[in-house]
Amino acid sequence: MNVGKTLFAQVMEFVPWKTFSRIIERHDGDAGVRTLGCADLFRVMAFSQLTWRESLRDIRALYAQEPTVLDLDASVYALDATTIDLCLSLFDWAPFRSTKAAIKLHTLLDLRGAIPAFIHISDGKLHDVNVLDILPVEAGAFYVMDRGYVDFARLYAMHQAGAFFVTRAKAGMDARRVYSDPVDRSTGIICDQRVILNGHYSAKKYPEHLRRIRFKDPESGKTLVFLTNNTTLPALSIAALYKSRWQVELFFKWIKQHLRIKRFLGTSENAVKTQIWCAVSTYVLIAIVKKELHLDASLYTCLQILSVSVFEKTQISCALQADRSQSIELPAANQLNLFNF
CATH class of the missing domain: 3.90.350.10 (Transposase Inhibitor Protein From Tn5; Chain A, domain 1)
Structure with a gap:
């Protein structure tokens, strides 16, 4: 049954959208935009950061x-x-x-x-x-x-x-x-x-x-x-x-390994800077989630979990537990061991 919000939707709820909107209005960010506004572009870029697995002040x-x-x-x-x-x-x-x-x-x-x-x-x-x-x-x-x-x-x-x-x-x-x-x-x-x-x-x-x-x-x-x-x-x-x-x-080593800033989706100056800012914003957003939910998992673990489960519909506080993978029990194997004499 299609019930509840995906993990990605839950992560996006931590973005201060009112402040985001005020900044867009202040800089006329959506002026002349027909389809993909600044808010939607950020969602797309944040999604690409999370799902690529490679993977402020306020x-x-x-x-x-x-x-x-x-x-x-x-x-x-x-x-x-x-x-x-x-x-x-x-x-x-x-x-x-x-x-x-x-x-x-x-x-x-x-x-x-x-x-x-x-x-x-x-x-x-x-x-x-x-x-x-x-x-x-x-x-x-x-x-x-x-x-x-x-x-x-x-x-x-x-x-x-x-x-x-x-x-x-x-x-x-x-x-x-x-x-x-x-x-x-x-x-x-x-x-x-x-x-x-x-x-x-x-x-x-x-x-x-x-x-x-x-x-x-x-x-x-x-x-x-x-x-x-x-x-x-x-x-x-x-x-x-x-x-x-x-x-x-x-920090530099971490973001180069886990955020998408080595290969760029566009080649213009604006495209490159936008992708880097979205990468850093995604890093900070996960830091917000980790702190607000009092998670013990590292930022790397949180990003790894989100990268493979952004469309799962489960509570984000449960999904981002550091010991989540350890709690999954594998079924007993029915195959006989060839070397068991």
Whole structure:
């Protein structure tokens, strides 16, 4: 009997459609559309994300009680970018090198829940550091970045906005020591210093003291030099904050493996960006479902279940249980074992 709603229909109920409609009206998204409006296009794209098996900011309230990095009473974000290679003959609007095209997905990941708080899609030529010019900065928050984002004028603007940054120093950084704090070298911390930049132009761009921490990683044996404008956290906590940056690398790896962003349904700039936004929106939507229904299953498990059962008519809270597959008992085999003597 055809009774009840499909799992896909139940998932779509978690989309804030009133807000969605207001955004469509604000940007005239359906202007000139005859058949497939923005809402229907999103449903189609979300369906393609879920059923392909490969497989924002407004959902922070759902993850507000999640533990933060090092239990800090502040938001912690990891900023990085990943490159998605394209064929130059098909995507000539996204030049990268002489023989290939590419786009970059610049992402600010909220480490409480691994939820993207900001995403900017650019061509492959845009340098990562330029994203700092359009990044929304939250006072009191920590922004963890690799040394590709070291630009002293931009870092000083972040400092003046009341935010904290944690990054790595570039090789050959010209700075002089002003003061050194005592350290316990057995922890891996070699030195914890206050420094000021020596270069004429660098000193103009960042006229205040920076904190420089030299740390020897006990696992790899590498010596890392961190830069931050935070002067209160212990040096080991700064090192741990930088280590947490790898969560954004894992996020990129995850979405490339499980969301449909390697092959595109269209070749225009708008088609590619729409597909990427729909992929990320699908990721966030499943994160909403997982949190609202208090599911123990991972996001990957939820997407895997939905990818093969979007047309099943069962309660979504039951369908997305992590142990669902384990609860299915296989019938006893009637076939005799040939090797059972």
